[in-house]
Structures are given as structure tokens and as C-alpha cells.
Amino acid sequence: MEFQWFLQNFEDFVGVNLWTMLFAWLNLLILYILLKKLAFKPLMSMISSRQKEIDDMYSDAESQKAMAEKMKGEYEEKLSSANERSEEILKDAHRRALLREEEILRDAEAKAKRTLERAEEEIELEKKKAVNDVKDELSEMAIGIASAVIERDVSADEHRELIDEFIEKMGSGS
Amino acid sequence: MKAKKILVRLIILLSVLLIVGALCLLVMTVGGGVTPPEESGGDEALISVEGARVILGIPALQKISEKIPLLELGNVLTTTAISLFTVSLILIILAALISRKIEKRPGKVQVVVEKLVTMLHNLVRDTMGEHNLKFMPYIGTLFLSSILGTLIGMTQIFPSATKDLSVTLAWALVTTGMVWYNNIKNFGFGQWLKGFTEPIVVMTPMNIVSEIAQPISLAFRHFGNVAGGGVLTALIYAALAGLNQFIFGWLPDTLLSVLPTVFQIGIPAVLSIYFDLFSGFVQALVFSLLTMVYVGGACPPPEELPKKKAKKTEG
Numbered sequence: 001m002e003f004q005w006f007l008q009n010f011e012d013f014v015g016v017n018l019w020t021m022l023f024a025w026l027n028l029l030i031l032y033i034l035l036k037k038l039a040f041k042p043l044m045s046m047i048s049s050r051q052k053e054i055d056d057m058y059s060d061a062e063s064q065k066a067m068a069e070k071m072k073g074e075y076e077e078k079l080s081s082a083n084e085r086s087e088e089i090l091k092d093a094h095r096r097a098l099l100r101e102e103e104i105l106r107d108a109e110a111k112a113k114r115t116l117e118r119a120e121e122e123i124e125l126e127k128k129k130a131v132n133d134v135k136d137e138l139s140e141m142a143i144g145i146a147s148a149v150i151e152r153d154v155s156a157d158e159h160r161e162l163i164d165e166f167i168e169k170m171g172s173g174s
Numbered sequence: 175m176k177a178k179k180i181l182v183r184l185i186i187l188l189s190v191l192l193i194v195g196a197l198c199l200l201v202m203t204v205g206g207g208v209t210p211p212e213e214s215g216g217d218e219a220l221i222s223v224e225g226a227r228v229i230l231g232i233p234a235l236q237k238i239s240e241k242i243p244l245l246e247l248g249n250v251l252t253t254t255a256i257s258l259f260t261v262s263l264i265l266i267i268l269a270a271l272i273s274r275k276i277e278k279r280p281g282k283v284q285v286v287v288e289k290l291v292t293m294l295h296n297l298v299r300d301t302m303g304e305h306n307l308k309f310m311p312y313i314g315t316l317f318l319s320s321i322l323g324t325l326i327g328m329t330q331i332f333p334s335a336t337k338d339l340s341v342t343l344a345w346a347l348v349t350t351g352m353v354w355y356n357n358i359k360n361f362g363f364g365q366w367l368k369g370f371t372e373p374i375v376v377m378t379p380m381n382i383v384s385e386i387a388q389p390i391s392l393a394f395r396h397f398g399n400v401a402g403g404g405v406l407t408a409l410i411y412a413a414l415a416g417l418n419q420f421i422f423g424w425l426p427d428t429l430l431s432v433l434p435t436v437f438q439i440g441i442p443a444v445l446s447i448y449f450d451l452f453s454g455f456v457q458a459l460v461f462s463l464l465t466m467v468y469v470g471g472a473c474p475p476p477e478e479l480p481k482k483k484a485k486k487t488e489g
Binding site: 013018020021022023024027030034035037038043053 | 244258262291338340343401
């Protein structure tokens with residue numbers, strides 16, 4: 001009797017109930033399907049998609065940073081070359097301006113010289129003309145005076161030599 | 175999407191109805207439950223360790239199963255089953271609540287849940303390998319069922335589900351089934367049978383025994399830890415009651431019946447932290463880890479399956 005009681009209690013405690021096992025399997029199956037559908041799958045996909053997004057962001061930022069760095073280098077290079085070029089242009093302009101200045105000055109000088117020369121020539125011409133005029137007038141006057149003195153018509157052609165000599169004398173004498 | 179929601183609600187409703195109905199039945203039948211044997215004296219009545227109580231049974235089947243030792247067929251619904259349903263219900267409600275608002279910018283709850291899921295993911299990956307991550311939901315389900323099934327005993331309304339060998343044996347048999355299925359799937363039936371004679375032919379009986387012992391040891395480890403914790407708690411309660419009687423025994427009986435058993439306050443709680451919380455967690459972890467190791471052993475990484483690969487390329 002004692003042993004029977006022990007066996008009964010032992011079976012109560014350690015016995016395997018097939019119905020409970022069935023329920024355990026059912027519960028496990030339902031839980032597995034529902035937890036997978038409701039929690040594990042969406043959570044894992046969310047975690048991985050977020051991870052992917054962050055990774056993408058980082059790689060994007062990295063590539064953009066590299067691009068900006070590259071562009072910065074390019075611009076700096078361009079800027080320095082532009083500076084050089086502008087300096088060159090300035091120098092060139094300066095040089096050309098100097099050349100042009102010289103040219104203009106030279107031109108002006110030459111022009112002035114020419115003008116002066118022409119003016120001198122003209123003056124000389126005028127002078128000669130005036131001298132000739134005076135000579136003519138003087139010769140006429142001399143002829144007039146002489147004819148009045150000798151009361152004889154002096155022919156200009158006949159006495160040209162005489163008159164010239166006279167004027168020459170006067171001129172040198174004056 | 176809508177069908178899923180309706181299905182979840184239906185399952186929750188059904189489980190609630192089932193649990194409420196079962197509790198009603200339990201209350202109704204609690205008077206005529208297990209009768210203590212007449213031989214046991216008053217001292218033995220102090221210590222009562224019992225298995226799952228029967229709520230619903232089929233008398234005809236109960237008579238048959240009386241002749242089979244350690245196997246019950248007639249007791250359809252026991253308190254253990256109620257615990258299992260309650261655990262499932264709690265988990266399903268939690269999962270439904272979580273799945274309602276999974277966002278890219280997580281809230282506080284989602285951060286914690288995600289941390290836990292990530293921990294599980296890393297555990298499965300480290301134990302079974304990257305190629306076996308498909309088992310992660312099952313491992314998570316098993317772990318949650320196990321730990322909640324143990325902890326639900328602390329409510330004192332439901333007994334621990336894992337205190338019943340039927341439950342742990344069912345889970346262990348699932349593990350063994352998975353191991354066998356994956357072995358046959360990955361290596362072929364002949365190769366699997368040949369694996370029993372592996373080091374030398376003489377070892378074959380040993381290998382068969384160890385194969386059978388695997389689910390039994392898995393089941394009894396978990397069951398024994400939880401049930402043993404319960405037995406120890408009951409013993410300690412009884413011992414503390416005895417100590418109370420020993421020290422305050424000189425007081426008049428009228429006063430003694432009014433006073434609480436002072437020693438039963440506080441001390442069992444400390445032990446409960448070890449036997450219920452810590453042990454429950456450790457056993458759930460051990461069960462899941464062993465399942466992972468066994469199943470992972472049956473599913474080697476794809477590059478270690480030359481035969482299968484060759485077959486695939488041929489066909």
C-alpha cells in the first residue's frame with residue numbers, strides 16, 4: 001500500500017501526459033508562427049534596413065566629402081593659375097603701354113620736328129620771297145631814282161647787272 | 175494584413191476564453207481533487223509537493239492509462255496546459271503590441287525590444303553560424319516560452335509550466351526531431367545511419383543510446399531544475415514552519431493561530447530569487463543553447479557539404 005501510494009505520487013510528479021505534450025507542441029507552433037510574423041521578422045528587417053540606411057548615409061557623406069575635397073583642390077589650383085594669369089596680363093598690358101607711350105612720344109617728337117622743319121622752310125621761303133620783293137622794289141626804286149637822276153629812261157633789262165651790283169653793295173653794306 | 179490582424183485577435187480571444195473556462199473548472203473541481211492518502215500523518219501533510227492538477231479528464235481513458243506506468247492518456251486538461259496557454263497569450267499580446275508600431279525612429283520600448291532581438295540574433299549567429307539564422311525565431315520562441323513558463327509559477331495562480339515533464343519532453347523532442355530532420359536533409363539518410371558507426375563499429379550501441387538520451391537529458395534537466403526548486407521551496411516552507419513552532423511553541427494556541435509564521439516572511443523570497451528567477455533564466459538559456467548546438471551540429475555551413483553540392487551541380 002505504501003509503495004502503491006509512492007508510485008501514484010511519483011507518476012503525478014514525473015509522469016508524462018500526452019495531452020499536455022500535445023498542448024505544448026501546439027502552443028510552441030502557434031507561438032513560433034505568430035512571434036515570427038509579428039515580432040522577429042519585422043523587427044529584424046527594420047533593424048537591418050536602418051543599419052543599411054545609416055551605412056548608406058555614411059558612405060554618401062564620405063564620397064561627398066572626398067568630392068568636395070577634390071573640388072576644393074581644383075578650385076585652389078584654378079585660383080592660383082588665374083592669379084598668375086592676371087598678373088601676366090597686367091604685366092603685358094604695362095609693357096605694351098610703355099611701348100605705346102614711347103611710340104607716341106617718338107611720333108609726337110617726329111611730328112613736331114617735321115612741323116618745325118616745315119615752318120623753318122616756310123620761314124626761309126618767306127624770307128627769300130620778302131628779300132626778292134624788297135630787291136625788286138629796290139631795283140624799281142633805284143631805277144626810278146636813277147632815271148630821275150640821269151633823267152633818262154633806264155631800261156631794266158639793259159641795266160640789270162648794274163642794278164644788281166648796286167643792290168648787292170647796299171645789302172652787304174647794310 | 176487585415177486577415178493577420180483578425181487571426182491574431184481570434185487567437186487571443188480563444189485563449190482568453192479557454193483560460194477563463196479552465197480556471198472556472200479548476201475552482202469547481204478543487205474540492206474533489208487529489209485526496210491525500212489515509213496513512214500519512216499530520217507531519218507529512220505539512221509538506222505537499224504535487225504535480226499538475228487535473229481539470230478535465232476522460233474516465234474511460236483514465237482507466238486504461240492506470241495500467242501504463244508514467245504515461246497518462248485520460249487527463250485532457252491539466253493546470254500545466256492552462257499555464258502554457260497563459261504564457262502564449264501573454265507573448266502574443268506583447269508581440270501584437272510591439273508589431274503595431276515598429277518605426278524607423280524607435281521609441282523607448284522599441285529600443286529595448288530591438289536590443290533584446292539583436293542580442294538573440296548575435297547569440298544564434300555566434301552559436302550556430304551565419305547560415306543558420308533562420309532558426310532564430312524558433313530559438314527566441316523556445317527561450318521566451320521556457321522563461322515565462324517558469325516565471326509564471328511565481329504568480330501562485332498558475333503553476334510553472336516547466337514543472338511538468340510533459341512540457342519539457344515535448345520541447346526536447348522537437349529539438350531531436352529538428353536534429354534528425356536536418357541531418358537527413360543535409361547528409362542523406364544513409365550517411366545519417368552510417369554516422370552511428372562513426373569512430374568504430376563497436377561504438378554503435380553507445381551512439382544509439384546517446385541519441386536517445388539526448389532528448390531525455392534535455393527534458394529532465396529543465397524539468398528537474400524547476401521542479402526541484404519547487405520541492406526545495408516547499409521543504410524550506412515546512413522547515414521554517416517547524417522552526418516557528420519550535421521557538422514560539424510555548425505560546426498559547428489561541429495566540430499562535432493568530433500570529434503569522436514569522437520565519438516564513440522574507441527568507442523564502444530570497445531563495446525564490448535564486449530558484450525561480452535565476453534558475454529559470456539559466457535553464458531557459460541552457461535549453462536554448464543546447465538546442466542551438468544540437469541543431470547547429472546537424473546544419474554545417476554550406477561549404478562543408480561537398481556531396482550535396484556535387485549532387486546539386488549534377489542535377
